[in-house]
Amino acid sequence: MLVNFMLKGKITLLKTGIYFTFVLMCRKSHFLMKHRTILYLLALLVSLINSPNAAAQAHPDKPALVVGIVVDGLRNDWIERYWNLFGEGGIKKIVRQGTGYTDASVPFLLADIGSSHASISTGTPPALHGIVAETWYNRLRKEETWCTRDYLAKTIGSSDASRTPANGNGRHSARQLLASTIGDRIILASDYKSKVISISIRPEAAVLLCGHIPGSAYWFDNTFGSWITSSEYANSIPSWVAGFNLRNSSEHYLSREWDLLLAGNLYTGCPPDDNDLETGYYNQFKTFPYKLARIRKESLSQDFEVLSLVPYGNTLTTDFAITAIHEESLGKDAYPDLLWVSYTAIDEVTRRFGPDSREVADALLRLDMDIQRLIYQVEESVGKEKALFILTSTHGAAMDPDYSAALNLPGGFFRYRNAMALLNSYLSAVHGDGKWVESYLNLQLYLNETLIEQKKISFSAIQDEAARFLTHFEGIARAIPADRLLSGEITSPWDGMVQNSFNPDRTGDLLLILQPGWIEEKNSDSDSRSPYPYDTKIPLYWYGWTIPKQTISRPVTLLDIAPTIAHIMTITPPDAATGRNLSDLFK
Template sequence: MTVTKRMVSTLMLAAIAVMQGLSASAQVNAKPKLIVGIVVDQMRWDYLYRYYDRYEAGGFKRMLGEGFSCENTYISHLPSFTAVGHSTVYTGSVPAIHGITGNDWTDQVTGRRWYCTEDTTVTAVGSNSSAGKMSPRNLLASTITDELKIATNFRSRVVGVSLKDRASILPAGHTPNGAFWLDDANASFITSTYYMKELPEWVKKFNERKEPQQLMSQPWNTMYPIGTYAQSAEDNSPWEGSFKGETSPVFPHNLPAIYKQDPGSLRTTPFGNTLTLDFAKAAVEGYDLGNNQVTDFLTINCASTDYVGHQFGPNSIEVEDTYLRLDKDLSAFFSFLDKRVGKGNYLVFLTADHGAAHAIDFMKAHNIPAGLNQDKKMIQDLNALLQAKFGLDGLVKSFMNYHVNYDLKKIEAATNVSFDAIKKVTVEWLVKQPGIQFAADIDNIGSSAIPEPIKAMVVNGYNPKRCGQVMIIPEPGWFSGPSKGTTHGNWNPYDIHIPLVFMGWNIKHGSTNDITHMTDIAATLAAMLHIQMPNGCVGKPVTAITNTANAQ
């Protein structure tokens, strides 16, 4: 066959066209069309695997099978609470810097108690209740969502979604297009005047569907035969809490009757997650997320896992059923994104704000040390001791977030009373109490006998304007909280070992057992997007992810 100049020219032109097509494709996918951050409230790391055999292909299994999992991701601050975790994920910072030291805190200057997203200057949009008097103004640092906005000259669209106000507001940052949360008073998603004067039409239409009422119109029974829930304790376990009106915590739960008595009970069912992800789909459509010249960002908090976990505890059939149902909801949500945005065009990460301890009586039933810290009695006894020694009554106002809050004005007004001496007596007394392993005067923590990494976690969580000056560290298995169900907040692995899985755009399948931290999430996203890290970020990019992403 004779090759002519014309044939060579034609082949060269075809090759150039192919290269141009590849170049154009590379430019289109240079950055993800949409980032979706999913924080599953109270999700212990082991839940990825504890129920793995019963997950379906498109949910958690898809994330682990297609994505990259950081198997040893830890919280590096205390306490490990909801608002703190969400703020840390999205700022890449710690409470000492970003300022969200708990869901509530006591202002050490004024003595006033504050809720983390409370804002007295704004009002509700979509409701007449106080549930809308919220904003991100108490968050002192920028978020990765803020930095994306700045990097694109505010062309990126950012939206936050959760049943909880704080879990919608704090991840979305200071500059979003909107943040929406559920108001139990009218069973509707609302926002505040910080963001807008009127709800968007798509939110109004979603609320008109009355989905909460529909979800609570049938009893909650197990998705599979109850005898197959082998990873859980017996249904009627004495350490589980009950819904209002129930005589025992057993299936089926009569949701219509429960919801009639308590409009907030939807949260403590798996259907709160269903509602959240349905609203997230509506947000994608309403703001046309992922169809922009720049990257958009959707933050989602699945909060019902937290409510169910608090009430029933990690070893309940209710928790297992909630995760099996969440898995199906996530599978449907990922399929929705595949069709709407395109598989490979969006980047999703899934993590948690904290974990949870086993219920105290569950531990005791299996001869594992555990107990309940008696905060009220300890405050009473400590105040009596301090009054006897220093002649001042009521010096300790509260134990909040495992910090001791003092009446600082009373101490400052007193003569011949040393605050250091008060703190010293407090610490010496606390470490003698049942269930207290350590206590420390944080101003003098360098001389404390608390081992690492706990000492560093105390420092990372301490903001002097929002935290009491002495911190309490319970023994493993002990906590301040309910006698039934469970809670979280401490340094132990059950509270701070969290899942972290990335999937989608530029993510190569794999895993790492190297230690990573919650603060690394925002830094990793910034590196992948080639934008600035949030202004308080102390985390580091997970190079096992960024190196492979940048190489593609």
């Protein structure tokens, strides 16, 4: 690398100069007698400079620790919008001192916590890694499939040992992920000596970032308020995890209330706190301050779920990540380590209050404080020049359609239940009574294959028929038949994004794209999954190690993250990776 070459050149010149000075001084015998101390120090300096580790200590060839910070649902424009409210050591530090990509995006549809985390770790889109969404419809089982659910896995680490076998919160693995991850490649390349740890409140994020080869994936058990893993990753939790759980930090945070950090007038551009447009928590808690114990009492489960829906969930995640850094001695040996930290509370707040709310703004300020704390602990423990940070997001967020309407902007709620009922009635009128629509999930429609075969109807023909009908429904921009995706006939403005999203075994028979500003009607104030910039534009920043201070405006995607880490580590990228190495980072 250029930095190392320049450093070595300077060292060579310095060594040469010291050597000649030393020789000239030695020619004078009386100097040897009078200045033994000086000669000793010069000789010591030469030996230090001659050490093979001298250059490496300044800028190691590889970072000792890579810290990937993934914020679920972080819109790119929020960083500029709330810039003046951020502290100096968190997001601002990463942006000011690192490399930022101003045109980073998600290159596929249906971006959510499942599809995007899998794409970040594998460097390939859902079409290849198979995680088309957080959930999809399983035709064989006739049921909704959770992307990481594994009924063969067992919960490891529940705080209630007597109830652990019955606790299904740990039944997760990467079994349904069809590609390897960057974590898998790092472990293999180091002969299992590097450590790969992923941490998130949500199991999907932790599992899909970690991968297949047992690293360490930890997520939060909403039932018992502890950090757990599954038998796919460990037979027992480390003592430090058990010790952390014994602190009862989750109970501590649930005893707090969430109020605004700053004076209300500083949250500019946000609608009033008390308004009728927000869904809030459980359709009743909509204004500051939020007393978490009371919200927990009113929830159906009355467990620790509330903690995952508020900023304190991010804070608890940071506490656990910092403990992992110290207890696992990350970045302390010759084998590079990888730590993924996925913050998911921002997306939960956005869905309940909308992206323009004071709740989201305050949650972002608190997230900035958590990131600042994480950066400080890593740099104190490992060193800035040995640590590499990555900050990115899974997707953006759509404006609350009710708020859009109040501003006279287009948008609305797609009433998918009505649409499916009308489609079923239409197909029944044309082809005879029956349940033609077998399932609908996440803008995907699954037709009844058995009924269609019984009626001896062309599957492609009925897909086209259903698509033509649905495109006339309010809120739908495109209804794309799966058979046309298989044959490559799609000519929409988003053909590449659609193809990247399509997996023939898991994607529905019709894939829907809504009109700009429209979201599904799901008791939510926001959503992602569209091809529009408010959903696809994401932040992407690299900071630390040898990363230069610069801003890059060329288009990049989140698929480029894993191949770039592989390049930095000089290892093979994940097997299905289609992303590119971000060569700008090394100029």
